[in-house]
Amino acid sequence: MSIDVSVILPVHNAEQWLDECLQSIYNQDYSGAFEVSIYNDHSTDSSSFLIEEWSKRYEKKGITVVVSGSTARGPHGVGFARNCAIRQSSGKFLCFLDADDVMSNERIGKQHAAALQHRDALIGSQFTRIPHDSMERFTKWANSLSREQLLTQIYTSHGPTVIMPTWFCSREVFDRVGKFDETGKGTPEDLIFFYEHMKCGGDVVRVDLPLLMYRYHPHCETFSVHEDTIWDLRIQRLQDSVLTRWTSFTIWSAGKQGRHFYRSLHSENQEKVTAFCDVDVKKITKGCYTYEDSKQRPKPKVPIVHFSKAKPPLIICVKQDLTGGSFEQNLASLGLTEGTDYFHFG
Template sequence: MAAAGGAAASTAPRARPGHVSIIVPVHNSERWLDECLKSVWEQDFEGTMELSVFNDASTDGSAEIIEKWKIKLEDAGVPVIVGSNDSSQPRGVGFAKNQAIIQSSGTYLCFLDSDDVMMPQRVRLQYEAAIQHPNSIIGCQVQREPLESTERYTRWINSLTEEQLLTQVFTSHGPTVIMPTWFCSREWFFHVGRFDEGGKGVPEDLLFFYKHIQKGGEVFRVNQCLLLYRYHPQAASHSILEETIWNHRVRFLEDRVLRSWTSFTIWNAGKQGKKLYRSLSSANRKKVTAFCDVDEKKITKGFYTYEESEETPKPKIPIRHFRDASPPLIICVKLDLTGGAFEKNLKGLNLKEGRDYYHFN
């Protein structure tokens, strides 16, 4: 264990070829930890595998559960490395994940949240995919628990096409393969850089995912359900403000897409479309040639006017019917909410996602 308030070793052990490290950050996880670690024990992977756990200032019975499974896993031939932050204050998920990685030795990293459960074939199938896709984050399909929670989100996670894993990275859903499903090479992880350690309220997974894409990383999904993904009020993601996510998304959109566009249309002349317009840099606001919508009242209104500052004259931006809109478009309409009507309208325009439009919903 690390010294009080500290972390594990500051430098990573030398990676062992063909070796997979399962990375588990833990903070007050006793309610789920038994089932989580049991799923490590049940893996059918025939290569070498280790478990690297970092206990971030837990005050419940998590440490005892970890020690119990350490004995059981090592008896089964799976080494277990345990580090801890023994201070009174947790340092956060990003810090705990970084420390679990640093103390591990695998050529490949398999991320697992302490409240989730892996299917027995997960490590084997993602390892096989990672060999074929060396600069990728490998994900998988998931089963949500409870089943009725976040149904639209779960459908989105599981049904994205291979192309959409990269084109839909700007949506409010976050990474197109969710963090607890990530599997990647150790070399690529350190090429991208560590997780942000800002702590509570920082979307460390989203920021890492954006860096990954900016550095030329790809995204691949194993099209099988390999993870039971739990939804509960204690999840760390609930501490992140929507506005924080929004601001990161806008900056990423500007950097990856809008920088190369000379003009574009925003699809949605309502609240979300106008919010996006106001959130853009002054240079990118000037590129907005129109809004488009299906709402006749908004279209009849004719223009959207926004006062950028007292010194700058108010721009009057036309509002058009979506069929009269000129691509490229940034679409601020939420998917899977209109009984297929929006999707049908979009399909009827015969546009190509990733070239003529991107979703920002």
């Protein structure tokens, strides 16, 4: 029997969450054929025992289970584990899941239907959080992005516009990128893969149902990634895909984030910056920003203007949803089009 969907599950010392995770796979109401592909990445807790016990339950229900793992030289990292689970799987579509998260009963069915309609896309979904009050701003942002913003807000500090544990795609979509980065702990393999997918012309789609409970806890892999690593990836992707097409642009924010953004640019893109814009009277009155660390002589001086006088296109280095709506109102007053006249970077 051919397998429609492979659930890709990397596991490392997940004993406290694994029962709930595996139960959610067992409870799927999908009527097609699916398998569970598990790579146990050097777990030293009871994860191996739980996997073995659940495999027996899956087999009794007619669900194929493929399990492999490594006990040598410690864990290899989530990117390596996902790649191994994918290589040993056989489904036409891949459903990604982390061992500390929980799927709704309808997840595979809903995302499989969406993937059939969008063969070239990474399919995500809305999600809820555990605990329910964790990372409220991030959750609100990710769940409320429009179809267009899934493609335009990929440079923000939040990371991929559809979160990794909700990803679902055809095997062809995965194979086009090739694999997840296997550098290991501290590497944002999901963001790297996401950007490569976009570079290959891939689409991003979200099923607007909460198909995953996304767990927040102190041991999340996210906390092992330094923010400077994320910053550098975002800067590089923005320069390669957007700034190379622009002859000039304005940076919205003459504060710390805007200045950091400017200093992070390649010199040829720094020269394209015609102005900073802001609402802070003190910054505007100052007149300009001088790049003191520049090796150029004379040192570059960039004008600072009121946002209402900003000339598009703009890169916005202001964080969203933190000013009681005033920033959003100011932006809306300019009548600009996101993805053409401006991109969010904050």
